[in-house]
Amino acid sequence: MTDLFGAYDKGLWLPDAPVSEEELVSAQHGLFEGPFTFPVMVARRSALEANIATMADYARRHGVLFAPHGKTSMSPTLFAAQLDAGAWGITVATANQALAARRFGVPRVFLANELYDARVLRWMAEQVGSGWELVFYVDAPEGVAVAAEALAGTAGGRLDVVVELGRPGGRTGCRTVARAVEVARSAAESGLTVRGVAGYEGGLPDAASVAAWLRDLAAAGDAVAEAVPVDGTPVVSAGGSAWFDVVTDVLGPWTDRAEVILRSGAYVSHDDGFYRGATPFVRRPSEGGLAGALEVWAHVQSVPEPGLAVLGAGRRDVPFDLGLPTPLEIRACDGARRPADGMTVVRVDDQHAYADTNGVAVRPGESVRLGVSHPCTAFDKWRVIPVVDEDYRVVDVLRTYF
The missing domain is CATH 3.20.20.10 (Alanine racemase)
Structure with missing residues (x-):
């Protein structure tokens, strides 16, 4: 497994020489100023860490062993974090996934x-x-x-x-x-x-x-x-x-x-769609809670008619099998951020999402933070996923191997 990133990694903008993972992370680039291009999917570190801890605690509390399903992320970094938190092992679904897990040291x-x-x-x-x-x-x-x-x-x-x-x-x-x-x-x-x-x-x-x-x-x-x-x-x-x-x-x-x-596997990143409503912690909040960790940032490509915003992220970038992405926030060109309350994605094609603005003011060139639905079909669309802190500084990188 190489640690170099380059021109073929979606979400990164490295048109010249490749950079190492260590170089990319140690620079602590801001997501909006660093070598990234849109659309880009990121994972929030705080949510990942909290989700992993929550399910590890749940399993211990109930006296059961935990083998989280690795097909969700196929990320050696997340496998290691889950095992370090006490997971009994990692579940997989195919021979290739088992081989990858063996190579990861599971x-x-x-x-x-x-x-x-x-x-x-x-x-x-x-x-x-x-x-x-x-x-x-x-x-x-x-x-x-x-x-x-x-x-x-x-x-x-x-x-x-x-x-x-x-x-x-x-x-x-x-x-x-x-x-x-x-x-x-x-x-x-x-x-x-x-x-x-x-x-x-x-x-x-x-x-x-x-x-x-x-x-x-x-x-x-x-x-x-x-x-x-x-x-x-x-x-x-x-x-x-x-x-x-x-x-x-x-x-x-x-x-x-x-x-x-x-x-259980989807818990590791949870989501802002299907599993937000389906998780058992909705039924039993005293047992814990999970937070959506994955976000896709996309530019507003066009506002061609009243009530319609076309975003630069589609089926190749966001899951759509268990619900469409949810607009969470808008970032103006000057960096100011405001809620996207009311905006709804109504359909996606290969490279675009069509959003009903429902009266939310949005301009071309702004960017929209999208929460995803169904992490198992989000991770597999991205080979490289920057991990960000609460200030959107890149503090780690997840590689996926599907």
């Missing part, structure tokens, strides 16, 4: 997906055999067979699996507890190391349905532990960023006989 990886690539599985078995910790999903005898064949091709390798429980109409995973037990038996008989069960409650419509599914997951955990030898303390894992409170409510009683592992 000692324990939870791969929350099925794997059918024998070459990848052989590599993983060898890495685990040499001391790395990794666990991944199985939900069918076919997956067990591919993993067992890959394991057989290694000397001293090992593959740890959890059986995934799904639900009718949902994503992957066994549809019944009985099927989960069958797959667990197949895995154990094939030489794989069974660790427990896992699944994902996202997509369920309400707390009652999430709780019902989690009770099934706990029952699957007990049934698997009774049916096959489970290595160590059985694992029961669930918990995205919208229902982790229900996970701790329902699975809390299992912490005396299982390792309950939460895998």
Whole structure:
């Protein structure tokens, strides 16, 4: 991984010689005066640090382990901060993400997906055999067979699996507890190391349905532990960023006989859209709070007609799958800042956002601070993300590896 930044890094303006990460950070450039160009996405340091601390405290308080989902940021800097705060490991979704995590030095990886690539599985078995910790999903005898064949091709390798429980109409995973037990038996008989069960409650419509599914997951955990030898303390894992409170409510009683592992990921930067309303801390403010850390600054490109402002940030710069960005503030050309209350982004195309000004005065050349919705599709649009303090001085840089 190079530490040089140059002309190909979006959001930076370095038309001449590249600069090192150390040079860029040590200069403490102001965002609006330094070598940056718009649009640019930044992360507020104070919010990142507070969010990481809040979820680490939550996990400790509830006696659960925490493996935040790394697909949100794919940033080694944030992985290290999460691990330093006490995370049990980092969750990933793909083989490439697992490889990146290994290269980042993550000692324990939870791969929350099925794997059918024998070459990848052989590599993983060898890495685990040499001391790395990794666990991944199985939900069918076919997956067990591919993993067992890959394991057989290694000397001293090992593959740890959890059986995934799904639900009718949902994503992957066994549809019944009985099927989960069958797959667990197949895995154990094939030489794989069974660790427990896992699944994902996202997509369920309400707390009652999430709780019902989690009770099934706990029952699957007990049934698997009774049916096959489970290595160590059985694992029961669930918990995205919208229902982790229900996970701790329902699975809390299992912490005396299982390792309950939460895998929430979006919390690290939170947002000013979907997760601002969906986080469990809205329902339970006494448990903590999160703050949106990501902002995209964009110039007002044009005010071509009354009530319309066209901003220079579009689908290539901001997420749009779980809501459009939210205008938070306007910065005038002289640096004065004022609220953007009432302004609304109504649609985006590749490089532009169309904002209904709703009576807010805005002029071409000014800049708008946009809060994003859904961080998982914000980080992946930027390879370099300046980290700023409260005065918008750049104090660090996040690199992403998607």
